Amino acid sequence: MRPRASRAAAGGAAALSPGGRGGRRRVVQGNHRRRPARRRPLPRREERCLHPPDPGRRHRVSRRAAARAGHRRPLRAIVEATLSRAGFKTARDVMRLNEVIAGITGRPEEYGEWLYWLSVFGTPSATEPWGWQIDGHHLIVNCLVLGDQLVLTPMFMGSEPVDIDSGPHAGIRVFRAEEANGLALARALNATQRAKTVLSTELPGEVFATAFRDNLELQPAGIRYDELSRGQQGLFRRLLDTYVGRIRPGHAQVRSDEVTRHLAETRFAWIGGVEEHSVFYYRVHSPVILIEFDHQRGVALDNDAPSRQHVHTVIRTPNGNDYGKDLLRQHYQQVDHTPGRPHVRR
Template structure:
């Protein structure tokens, strides 16, 4: 058991015995403990529509897309760390650490932080991210980090925000044949990357920012998620009036509609909106292009593998919308099939109220990608691997 886990269990025990001890924890530590304990009460099952996993969706097979560059980059990253950093960065492949992520900036992170890395170590970390993701995915990750610096400039609080307040953990041993993976997490950026031979699962993925476009400061001009925003609206506008009446499940948004963010591993989320089986070929193609904007954060080869899987279930894919459809509208949309969930949401303002006002606006976005039916974090592939190799699962 990792030292932090022992400490957290001790904290809980002491808090149960003494309110004064609990009061000595920082608010950040208390909130982290509370969220973790609530979130991990139930073992992982996966997101479902009715509480029952739809079986047979995910198979162990060779994709033909090498993961060797990712493994090499992970080995190089671990070798760049000193012994103490390496110790706190490595977890077992089936550790609950996979599930211990949260978007909020106050969450207590594990692993090694960019804020404590040398320039050489940061380069090795970005090499790992770059080997795993597409160029687009790497740029998005780095731009989110930069925009978190912008939020620090706006709020005047670089202790709370900043470009380097992101952490990396490695699950299992980087291997050609055995399951392993890595996780990056921090404010508005969580990447879970599971590897089994040449298969990859890159969910849960959480991306976003406040602000979304830097109007001031060191990184003025940096922007993210504009294509995902605009293409979502384009998808709604591609529907006829009857289709729109089914897709729009609420006419306006109050913000904060995301249902599959942190601690939602087992949420029951039924299909909503309109089913793509009723779409024309052109509308289905439009929906696939929208989905691909999110999937293309993976490296090109594994993105194609995932899109083939998505296309297989396109007629069982649903599109739901909350909000308006004007040029400057704020809105939420969800794409939901047996093999993928995507949520996009214009959020209520928090750190940018003094610049952009109190209403829901386009300068605060959350987006989440999930693999429902038990394969977030590659859990279903890992389960099947253990069935084939029971001696590895103790």
């Protein structure tokens, strides 16, 4: 990618204080009472994975928890406290559509609304690092909290199908803004700009920064923000806001300010068509954020070609701060964590 852009609060970390009164209390205490979760020390490797270590065990444990509504409340509270209203709604709708997949495939042991694993790393604290991870089919969110800082990447959200017209979940539609805003920007480009933006007409089949590709070296590609007209730049910012806006209010503004500082280095790349009903892939890439959107072929559905009924989206923090790794590194350099000693700054 490129050398680290900045330190401390950069790379996806954001102050908790802008979230409003009580914001930190909700994030720190929201999962104390009961958890359908494992709680462990912050791990060295396992949290750096977009797939669970044992999917079968995840499904068995989660199904037992799903049978007791009280065990779902902590899961809801911890995710709801960290995401925005829109981000949380998308996450829950992805889970509900996972129940739809169970009905389509007849495989409730593999798909379902509550077949998700919540892991808590460390002990929720206002001063010490801790984190959580929710993972399951089409929904994987990693969160690190350290004092007044928060990192919420990698974040993977997807769905197949993306909407449903009948049954108990009728009316759900996910990723409408992500799809429409990306297409609007691509269609606003002139021929010269499009030549810089379009990488191919053949979709890649999967996002590039997918599972187990945490150290991906992805070369900058596409058109730069400063090569766009003022109107096109507005469309670009609206697209960025669609993804940054998944984070809780206040944090989203801090994150947006960070992304804005690097707009001149931010690129937009496209693969596929630009017609009203085309399937496509796009990428937004800067020193501090990587966003990917991709239309996929059918898995639960029977289409062999990519369609708009199967979408994957990924948000990552380039240059070392996915999972808050760089933030943690700085913390341990600055604070003495020798066992048996009080944790004091070096």
